[in-house]
Amino acid sequence: MKTTIPALTGAMLVLLAAPALAGHSTPQEREATRQLNLEAAQQAKSSNQQIASANINTNTQAANAGAQSAPEASPTTAVESAPAAAPDANQGEPGANPPAPAQ
DSSP states (O other), X not given: OTTHHHHHHHHHHHHHHHHHHTOOOOHHHHHHHHXXXXXXXXXXXXXHHHHHHHHHHHHHHHHHHHXXXXXXXXXXXXXXXXXXXXXXXXXTXXXXXXXXXXX
């Protein structure tokens, strides 16, 4: 047990230091990485433009449809209202406050 902990600690240090010991990349590797980054940036740019144009089309269609019809969440029947119950209407219910004694 006493030798296991230092051995595992040493192994972890070697694993953590491995990227620093790998050395520098060659000019060919750097150029390949640069090309891949440029390609990824172009793809992201084109997909962002497609998403933006789709959003503009959707917003335009929604604006045109909104001018022609009622909103989807609008009520379809008239809303009816009733007057509020009088304060003494619930005296017979359990838990209701008892009437105040007359003075």
